[in-house]
Amino acid sequence: MISMEDVMTPPNASMTARERARAELTREIKDEAKRQLATAGADGLSLRAVARSLGMVSSALYRYFPSRDDLLTALIIDAYNSLGAAVEEAIAAGCGDDGNVTGGGARGQWAVACRRVRGWAREHPHEYALIYGSPVPGYRAPEATIGPASRVPVAFAGILRDAPGAVSAGAVSGGGQLGGALTEQAAALAAAIAADGLPGVGGDILVRAAIAWTQLFGMVSFELFGQFVGSFEPADAFFEHAVAEMASLVGL
Amino acid sequence: MISMEDVMTPPNASMTARERARAELTREIKDEAKRQLATAGADGLSLRAVARSLGMVSSALYRYFPSRDDLLTALIIDAYNSLGAAVEEAIAAGCGDDGNVTGGGARGQWAVACRRVRGWAREHPHEYALIYGSPVPGYRAPEATIGPASRVPVAFAGILRDAPGAVSAGAVSGGGQLGGALTEQAAALAAAIAADGLPGVGGDILVRAAIAWTQLFGMVSFELFGQFVGSFEPADAFFEHAVAEMASLVGL
DNA sequence: TGTACATCAGTGAACGCGCGTTCACTGATGTAC
DNA sequence: TGTACATCAGTGAACGCGCGTTCACTGATGTAC
Numbered sequence: 001m002i003s004m005e006d007v008m009t010p011p012n013a014s015m016t017a018r019e020r021a022r023a024e025l026t027r028e029i030k031d032e033a034k035r036q037l038a039t040a041g042a043d044g045l046s047l048r049a050v051a052r053s054l055g056m057v058s059s060a061l062y063r064y065f066p067s068r069d070d071l072l073t074a075l076i077i078d079a080y081n082s083l084g085a086a087v088e089e090a091i092a093a094g095c096g097d098d099g100n101v102t103g104g105g106a107r108g109q110w111a112v113a114c115r116r117v118r119g120w121a122r123e124h125p126h127e128y129a130l131i132y133g134s135p136v137p138g139y140r141a142p143e144a145t146i147g148p149a150s151r152v153p154v155a156f157a158g159i160l161r162d163a164p165g166a167v168s169a170g171a172v173s174g175g176g177q178l179g180g181a182l183t184e185q186a187a188a189l190a191a192a193i194a195a196d197g198l199p200g201v202g203g204d205i206l207v208r209a210a211i212a213w214t215q216l217f218g219m220v221s222f223e224l225f226g227q228f229v230g231s232f233e234p235a236d237a238f239f240e241h242a243v244a245e246m247a248s249l250v251g252l
Numbered sequence: 253m254i255s256m257e258d259v260m261t262p263p264n265a266s267m268t269a270r271e272r273a274r275a276e277l278t279r280e281i282k283d284e285a286k287r288q289l290a291t292a293g294a295d296g297l298s299l300r301a302v303a304r305s306l307g308m309v310s311s312a313l314y315r316y317f318p319s320r321d322d323l324l325t326a327l328i329i330d331a332y333n334s335l336g337a338a339v340e341e342a343i344a345a346g347c348g349d350d351g352n353v354t355g356g357g358a359r360g361q362w363a364v365a366c367r368r369v370r371g372w373a374r375e376h377p378h379e380y381a382l383i384y385g386s387p388v389p390g391y392r393a394p395e396a397t398i399g400p401a402s403r404v405p406v407a408f409a410g411i412l413r414d415a416p417g418a419v420s421a422g423a424v425s426g427g428g429q430l431g432g433a434l435t436e437q438a439a440a441l442a443a444a445i446a447a448d449g450l451p452g453v454g455g456d457i458l459v460r461a462a463i464a465w466t467q468l469f470g471m472v473s474f475e476l477f478g479q480f481v482g483s484f485e486p487a488d489a490f491f492e493h494a495v496a497e498m499a500s501l502v503g504l
Numbered sequence: 505t506g507t508a509c510a511t512c513a514g515t516g517a518a519c520g521c522g523c524g525t526t527c528a529c530t531g532a533t534g535t536a537c
Numbered sequence: 538t539g540t541a542c543a544t545c546a547g548t549g550a551a552c553g554c555g556c557g558t559t560c561a562c563t564g565a566t567g568t569a570c
Contacts, residue, residue, distance in 0.1 A: 021513085022512095025513095041390075043296065044389055048555075058556090058558090059558075068556095129387075132473075132479070134293070134294075137291065137295075137296055138292075149479070150482075153483075178493060179489050182490055182493050186484075189483050192482075207493065211467075211494050214474050215467040215470055218466040219466045221469075222466050225386060226393070230402075232434075232441075238437070241430060242463050249498075249501045269534090270532095270533060274545095298522075300523065301523095309547070309549065311526080311527090311547080311548075311550095320524065320525095507570090508568100509568085510567085512567090513564090513565080514562105517560090517562105519560105520556105521556080524552105524554095525551105526550105527551090528550100529547105529549090530546105531546090531547090532547100533544080534542105535543080
């Protein structure tokens with residue numbers, strides 16, 4: 001069996017030549033696989049084609065990934081982490097995709113985070129499709145993807161938590177108080193997040209973060225998957241407008 | 253070549269036996285193909301497997317669809333039309349998925365339309381993935397899909413148009429006036445729609461409809477594609493809450 | 505420092521599979537007179 | 538109403554292709570003494 005460390009470990013001075021070669025080739029295999037996603041999609045990802053591009057024989061890949069699905073899983077985890085890190089860094093730097101400094105404050109952070117998500121998606125459309133597109137039939141994402149997948153929503157919740165006046169913002173403009181079932185789900189989720197070491201996020205904030213999060217990814221998916229063709233394409237102006245509207249909706 | 257009429261024509265009394273058989277088998281092929289989408293996804297859709305299930309030899313399908321891509325196109329058009337009709341009917345009837353009559357008015361219509369979209373998607377998850385999921389690599393949707401694809405957004409725009417006070421609602425809560433580029437795109441789109449025979453929809457309304465539309469499909473996609481696992485699942489309560497919030501956002 | 509053994513990476517052949525599409529064909533259905 | 542011909546539906550064999558995965562193997566790298 002091949003452990004997660006094989007997939008994650010970066011090259012390191014204290015490694016043997018064998019270990020260094022292994023880490024490097026593992027990365028090269030994933031890089032080539034990502035390149036192939038672009039032309040064939042997740043379904044068409046072929047171990048044989050990857051091996052061919054790397055000048056290896058296809059059976060050699062089984063030294064690195066025990067099956068095609070494990071390679072897919074590694075790509076999915078990489079994609080979530082890449083997007084998550086990009087968003088976290090953008091929020092921390094308070095800097096947009098285009099280099100524009102957007103005035104501080106939670107509303108500015110919100111805009112910056114949205115732009116970074118869109119920017120990342122446009123830079124890596126096939127990795128985006130891999131994680132936010134239709135599921136690959138017959139493939140079930142293992143537990144290990146859950147953590148990386150939550151980085152973006154958690155980052156969004158963080159923006160809302162740090163917003164002035166967030167604590168008392170139980171009721172948003174139009175929806176009134178949360179319903180009973182939703183309150184329970186949100187509280188359970190807040191507890192789970194607190195147990196993971198990120199306390200201080202109220203359930204109502206999580207609900208608003210989820211609304212913002214779904215809206216944002218709805219827009220990005222529509223743009224990337226071609227639903228805007230013939231209407232709001234290019235989507236830049238629409239995106240900026242919608243981001244501003246959503247900021248107001250979630251109380252920023 | 254096989255024309256679109258072959259794909260669309262329903263059985264009819266004035267047809268010859270041959271024509272009736274052809275219409276019926278065309279439908280059966282599509283039905284079986286839809287069933288297979290569920291297990292294999294769009295990429296895995298196989299002419300041979302469809303033929304096998306129908307007790308035919310694979311080459312016989314070429315009498316009905318000139319290639320696998322043409323069959324896919326027919327399925328996509330069917331799916332758009334099925335969803336579009338469901339939403340239009342729900343709005344006209346003012347009745348929700350669950351049979352609840354939601355009080356009249358634009359806000360009630362909005363909720364009913366949203367529930368119907370979600371309901372249809374949950375009833376036909378694989379057809380939903382076909383039209384709103386990641387694009388099938390190597391497949392380019394032909395022009396013929398554009399009309400059916402626009403039925404839902406047009407229906408949403410219709411709700412907003414008929415809302416009291418819609419005409420003067422140029423500025424929504426948080427975003428202020430539309431930017432220049434967005435105003436132009438919206439105006440062009442409004443003109444295109446008017447030319448198609450559905451006049452009276454202002455550009456600002458189209459922008460709001462698009463915001464609502466992306467939010468709605470973002471939620472439905474997240475639910476169907478598994479992004480809510482471990483948080484707002486089941487998504488019913490969250491969905492209802494978000495729909496109410498969005499109604500306010502778009503001025504209903 | 506040098507040797508003996510264990511571990512690992514990569515090879516090449518093979519297995520068994522399913523796919524889309526073409527083509528010459530047979531037999532049934534439709535049409536024109 | 539009956540016959541002659543044209544059109545169409547479905548068959549079965551074949552082409553050429555690529556895939557994931559297994560397995561016994563060779564040679565290089567690492568480790569323990």
